[in-house]
Amino acid sequence: MAPTPFGLLLALAPLLAVNAQEQERPRIGLVLSGGGARGAAHVGVLQVLEDLHVPVDVVVGTSAGSIVGGLYCAGYTPDDIADIFEQADWPSLLSDEVARDQMWFRRRQDDRRFQVDLELGWRGGAPVLPPGLVLGRNVEAFLERLFLPVIGEAEFDRLRLPFRCVATDLGDGSQVVLDSGRLDRAIRASVSLPGVFAPVVIDGRVLVDGGVVDNIPLDVARALGADVLIVVDIASPLATLEGLPSMVGVSGQVLGILMHENQSRSLSDLGPDDILLEPDLADVTLMQFERSGETIALGRSAAEAIAERLADLALDDAAWERWIDDHRRPGSPPRTIGRVTIAGDSSLSDAIVRELADLNEGDPLEPGTLEAARYRLATLDLFERVDIDIDPGDDESEPVDLVLRPREKSWGPHYLRFGLGVSSDLGGGGDLDLGVQHTWRPVNSLGGEWRNEAQVGTRTRLHTEFYQPLDRSLRWYLLPSVTFEQDDLPVIVEQKKVALVDVSSLGAELALGRNLGDWGALQVGYGYARGELRPEIVVPGLLPGSIVVESGQVSAQLTADTLDRITFPSHGLVGNLRWEYSNDSLGADDVTSTLVGALAAPLSIGQLTFQPSIEAGTTFEGESPIGGAFSLGGFQRLSGLGPQELTGNHYGLGVVQSYYQLGARSAQLDFASFVGVTLEVGGIWQREEEIDGSDLLLGGSLFFAFDTFVGPAYFALGFTEGGERSLNIFVGPTF
Numbered sequence: 167m168a169p170t171p172f173g174l175l176l177a178l179a180p181l182l183a184v185n186a187q188e189q190e191r192p193r194i195g196l197v198l199s200g201g202g203a204r205g206a207a208h209v210g211v212l213q214v215l216e217d218l219h220v221p222v223d224v225v226v227g228t229s230a231g232s233i234v235g236g237l238y239c240a241g242y243t244p245d246d247i248a249d250i251f252e253q254a255d256w257p258s259l260l261s262d263e264v265a266r267d268q269m270w271f272r273r274r275q276d277d278r279r280f281q282v283d284l285e286l287g288w289r290g291g292a293p294v295l296p297p298g299l300v301l302g303r304n305v306e307a308f309l310e311r312l313f314l315p316v317i318g319e320a321e322f323d324r325l326r327l328p329f330r331c332v333a334t335d336l337g338d339g340s341q342v343v344l345d346s347g348r349l350d351r352a353i354r355a356s357v358s359l360p361g362v363f364a365p366v367v368i369d370g371r372v373l374v375d376g377g378v379v380d381n382i383p384l385d386v387a388r389a390l391g392a393d394v395l396i397v398v399d400i401a402s403p404l405a406t407l408e409g410l411p412s413m414v415g416v417s418g419q420v421l422g423i424l425m426h427e428n429q430s431r432s433l434s435d436l437g438p439d440d441i442l443l444e445p446d447l448a449d450v451t452l453m454q455f456e457r458s459g460e461t462i463a464l465g466r467s468a469a470e471a472i473a474e475r476l477a478d479l480a481l482d483d484a485a486w487e488r489w490i491d492d493h494r495r496p497g498s499p500p501r502t503i504g505r506v507t508i509a510g511d512s513s514l515s516d517a518i519v520r521e522l523a524d525l526n527e528g529d530p531l532e533p534g535t536l537e538a539a540r541y542r543l544a545t546l547d548l549f550e551r552v553d554i555d556i557d558p559g560d561d562e563s564e565p566v567d568l569v570l571r572p573r574e575k576s577w578g579p580h581y582l583r584f585g586l587g588v589s590s591d592l593g594g595g596g597d598l599d600l601g602v603q604h605t606w607r608p609v610n611s612l613g614g615e616w617r618n619e620a621q622v623g624t625r626t627r628l629h630t631e632f633y634q635p636l637d638r639s640l641r642w643y644l645l646p647s648v649t650f651e652q653d654d655l656p657v658i659v660e661q662k663k664v665a666l667v668d669v670s671s672l673g674a675e676l677a678l679g680r681n682l683g684d685w686g687a688l689q690v691g692y693g694y695a696r697g698e699l700r701p702e703i704v705v706p707g708l709l710p711g712s713i714v715v716e717s718g719q720v721s722a723q724l725t726a727d728t729l730d731r732i733t734f735p736s737h738g739l740v741g742n743l744r745w746e747y748s749n750d751s752l753g754a755d756d757v758t759s760t761l762v763g764a765l766a767a768p769l770s771i772g773q774l775t776f777q778p779s780i781e782a783g784t785t786f787e788g789e790s791p792i793g794g795a796f797s798l799g800g801f802q803r804l805s806g807l808g809p810q811e812l813t814g815n816h817y818g819l820g821v822v823q824s825y826y827q828l829g830a831r832s833a834q835l836d837f838a839s840f841v842g843v844t845l846e847v848g849g850i851w852q853r854e855e856e857i858d859g860s861d862l863l864l865g866g867s868l869f870f871a872f873d874t875f876v877g878p879a880y881f882a883l884g885f886t887e888g889g890e891r892s893l894n895i896f897v898g899p900t901f
Contacts, residue, residue: 194479195392196222197384198231200377201400202452205230206251207445210465211398212244219486220479224328224390226383228376232331232356236349239329240316241494248462256455259305267728267738270545271681277732280585280603281877281899287577294577297364301550307537309350314533318558321346326493328390331356332376332383336365341379343386382432395440400447401429441475443468501531504565512572515611517638519572531566550575581605586876588897599623626652645677671697686726694718694753718753721746733878734840736770759786760795773827785815798850805867805884806892812850816857819848838873863887
């Protein structure tokens with residue numbers, strides 16, 4: 167029987183009621199302010215809004231609010247967003263560092279001698295600074311992964327909810343409302359805290375954090391047709407002068423001053439029907455993202471406290487289910503990679519970029535695919551950014567074309583790094599060395615590098631080398647180098663320094679090497695050096711006078727390094743095995759052959775790290791003109807003895823080091839501190855037949871240390887069997 171008009175009307179009544187309710191309700195706008203890590207409170211507010219069935223029609227976000235608002239408009243649930251905030255590796259995201267144990271092996275050796283945490287460019291005869299403390303490469307890749315499912319939506323009105331985010335034009339100080347383009351890049355611009363994150367260029371405009379001009383952009387939400395505003399203010403209160411320990415803190419304070427001024431103007435425009443939430447986040451600071459779970463809960467509490475007022479805006483169950491169906495993120499169909507094009511301004515060959523990116527036609531395009539490609543290119547530490555243009559096309563079943571646009575660092579291609587080494591035994595003795603390293607890279611399309619190093623102070627060292635990769639995988643390389651060194655070595659007799667010998671040498675080497683994955687390198691080479699030993703006094707039978715030594719040698723060396731940090735590592739290993747052989751046909755005065763090796767492997771349990779290490783060396787033929795090819799003595803090398811106090815042609819040393827980190831590494835520019843102890847056993851002998859375990863010496867040390875921006879700083883008490891003691895201060899690496 168055909169339905170009657172009355173029956174049809176009765177069947178449609180619930181739907182008509184839902185539509186009537188939706189048509190009668192006010193259009194609700196959600197405005198989320200900026201405030202760094204405090205922005206996690208927005209997530210708690212969203213959770214309560216959904217618990218109460220309060221719909222949102224438009225969202226406007228500034229800075230941290232743009233991240234939460236953008237995710238919500240892209241279809242993520244509040245619980246999804248909470249998981250993102252709580253599980254993210256924020257220390258990594260808020261830096262540009264690639265994990266050291268994943269860097270290209272060549273880059274991993276840069277911090278061994280020059281540990282000052284600053285890289286300057288050099289252009290036009292003057293130093294050039296990077297555009298910000300953090301370029302934002304890691305957070306860009308993070309945002310790209312999160313927003314990949316909607317990256318084809320060029321208009322923000324076509325998201326699951328209409329969205330706007332606010333940035334500031336650095337050129338004229340005007341407000342910029344971003345309503346189209348790449349959603350991830352728009353949000354990246356909105357969070358660019360001046361002086362901390364590098365600005366973002368969009369359509370020719372240099373953009374920084376939107377909170378500078380309007381942290382609570384009510385007018386933007388009203389322009390989208392909002393009748394009622396729910397405003398969440400999570401801006402930080404101004405800190406006391408004592409609460410500004412770092413550059414990040416100072417930048418946050420400057421932004422806070424600007425925010426408070428523009429917020430006062432904005433909040434004065436709230437209407438009688440608008441709702442303002444101000445979660446109590448007093449002790450959550452701008453950079454405390456590790457407290458995201460706690461901050462989300464504080465946001466929930468603030469919303470629950472006014473639940474009765476929010477409930478006036480709620481939908482009934484049926485209308486809410488319909489709203490959820492319309493605005494929740496649908497599952498994206500799987501996509502594959504189509505054509506991959508390399509563009510941009512890099513002088514590195516396209517073949518190398520393509521090889522490292524490893525994006526191949528036909529491969530699945532998953533949320534982490536592009537992030538992994540960016541990361542692989544970042545291991546070269548050559549690019550300021552790698553933009554990836556995505557053309558999703560009109561058909562979701564078709565492959566996605568990609569354009570990679572690597573952009574080299576704007577402060578390159580000449581880079582300067584610095585080193586500082588200071589040591590004192592508090593008894594009048596000590597060393598001071600300053601170093602500077604210049605690197606020009608890339609010199610050519612294969613990634614060649616020209617490096618020059620100069621060290622002055624107690625020791626003098628001048629070094630130049632040219633590192634030339636030979637293939638697009640950057641595995642094989644040639645390494646010619648020239649080095650001049652000068653040092654004063656002590657001559658020890660019966661544990662007393664009787665004289666100094668001035669040792670100077672000039673040498674050259676040509677090596678052929680192969681990088682072994684990202685963990686090590688194997689290198690063979692030939693080197694020639696001419697040195698002179700000049701004692702300050704002549705001692706018959708011991709120091710006969712000036713000696714000229716010529717050495718031509720072949721060498722083979724295996725190096726491994728997977729440490730997570732060069733100072734106070736928590737995991738990985740570092741090792742080296744080197745063989746050298748020389749004779750007269752190679753240009754040497756004498757036949758000599760040595761083999762030396764070392765291995766260390768830290769292991770951590772929480773904040774406590776154990777680092778056992780062993781090293782040994784032997785001379786098969788010949789010996790050094792001044793008593794030995796190897797030496798022991800100094801901190802962690804039989805710590806009670808002076809530096810290089812014992813010399814010989816054969817040696818062995820075993821050390822177990824343990825250190826405990828006091829507190830946690832947090833914001834940039836903070837110094838981690840450690841207390842530690844070493845136990846040491848070692849011996850050194852002139853002749854092989856003298857080697858005897860009964861001659862081994864026991865030693866150790868107690869130390870307190872900081873991991874500073876110039877390298878490690880130690881206060882150490884050392885001891886060695888026989889009553890030898892030392893009290894030392896060290897800053898920076900031992901050059």
